[in-house]
Structure formats: C-alpha cells, structure tokens
Amino acid sequence: MSDFFSDFWSYYIAAIALVGIVWCVWLLFSQRKVTKVANASDDTGHVWDGDLRELNNPLPRWWMWMFLLACIFGLAYLVLYPGLGSYAGVLKFSTQGELAAHQQAQEKLQHDIYAKYLSMDIKQVAADPQAREIGQRLFLNYCAQCHGSDARGSRGFPNLTDHDWLYGGEPETIQQTITKGRNGVMPPFASTIDGKLAADVAQYVRSLSGLSSDPIRASRGESTFKSTCAACHGATGKGNQALGAPNLSDNVWLYGSSEGSIVEAILKGHNNHMPAHEEILTPERIRMLTGYVWGLSNTGGSGQ
Known part of the structure; x- marks a missing residue:
C-alpha cells in the first residue's frame, strides 16, 4: 500500500478504514436495548405467513460483545500491521520482507549442497549423479x-541433446548463454529479394x-546466396558461431527444411530471444544447470 502518486490517497484509504470501524461501533450502541423487556409494544408491524411477526427485541449481550471485540481487533491489527494507507505498522511487517527472509533461509540451507560443486570443473559437475539430478530439476x-x-526443443527452439550449437557447445559458452541470454536475428530480405x-x-x-x-534453380540461387547470405552463414553455408548464424550444410533445421519454410525465413526473417537468467538464478544454480545442459549431449544424458 506504499506506492501512491500522492499522500492524499494514503490518507483517503486510512480515513475510510478508521471511519468504517468507528461507524460500526456507533451503530452497535445506537441500536442497543439491553434493559428493555419484549412486550406487545415491541411489535414492528411486519407480519409474514399470517402469524409470523417481526419483533424489536434487544440484541443478545454475547453477540454485542463479539461484535465489539471484532472492531477492537480490527483497530489493533491496523496499528500493528500495514493497512492504513502507507502506514507501515508498529511491527514493520511486509509480505515482501517475509518472502526475502524465507528465500535467505532457503539459500543458506542449500549453500552446503552447492558448495562442493563450486570447485569442480563443469564437466565434472555434469558427470556427478546428484548434480545431474539437481540440474534436471532446474x-x-x-x-x-x-x-x-x-x-529436444521444437520449432524455433533448439534441440539441446545433439551437437549442433548456434553459439558453441563449450561449457563456458553455455554458461554465458544461460546467464546473459541471446538474441539471434535473421533479417528479412523482402525489400531486396522477390519471392521467385x-x-x-x-x-x-x-x-x-x-x-x-532442382539443380537449375539452385544454380540461379547460388549467386544471390553468396552475395547476400554468405556474410553471416559463410560462403559454404557452415554458419558462424560468433554471430549465432546456423550451419546450413548439416541436417539440423530450427524452422524446417521445406522450400516454403526457407523462403519464409528469407523474406520475413526471424528474431529469437533467449532470456537472461542472471536475475532469476544464483550463480551456483546457473553452474549446475550448465553442467546438466552440457551433459545432455556429452555424457549420454537423456533429459528425462
């Protein structure tokens, strides 16, 4: 309740909460008739089903005390905990702080588990059964x-169990990819290359x-490839891991190998984004995850 554009809204919400409780207390005592004994004059005149009459009997004492205690509890709660606009409460409690405390406690518990892997090479981490189990869960x-x-990926998402890597399959490169993310761009060429x-x-x-x-059509397309596409994919189409340009001479296709799929990529381009995880995962977890991903294609890991 602290992100207000001005103090007015904080006071406004606090006033509504306090006035609401005070009004409830006033309403309780304004309707109180604890000494009055029910008699015929208590009849309100409302009758249902012929003989079912509504009387104006006093409220039971136990109900009144429960209602009053509920109002007192509400006031005490608003003093101790946040609820009156931007007022933080005497105890300074916040769900964000509670979450941070729980996360710190969990990090401390898990520190000993991860600590032994920090001094190990990532390839050794990948070979450790317990580390693989942790990495798989991550x-x-x-x-x-x-x-x-x-x-094994899907259309537009790379298969991590083979040996085909857009940016390289060394442990350090995989760790960099997980930590900082990637943004692979295939520019569209519709403005310079027609459909044919x-x-x-x-x-x-x-x-x-x-x-x-078709060899004849392929020979017509070769010159355009070398003048337009070779800058990223290389003259022989073997790609460039420094740019994340895929190898076009193998049998691995991120979006499909049909003529239509390739034409679509040429004319419309692609923009692939691998999000960075450095704000989500601790360095220790990234290291465990790196070992698991590297091991998928190097130690016979299955990903299952």
Missing part, C-alpha cells in the same frame, strides 16, 4: 517451457545439406 522449472522436458528469387535461394540452401533440390 531445467524442468526454468527451461522446459521452451526446450521441452526432454530438451527467394525460392531459388531456398533450393540452393537445400542442396548444401544434401536435400533434394
């Missing part, structure tokens, strides 16, 4: 949404990986 919580629970020429380039690209292609 993967399922933070990575499986995009890469799948089996880490893009289809010829697609035929040439398919030929680079040994897929069936």
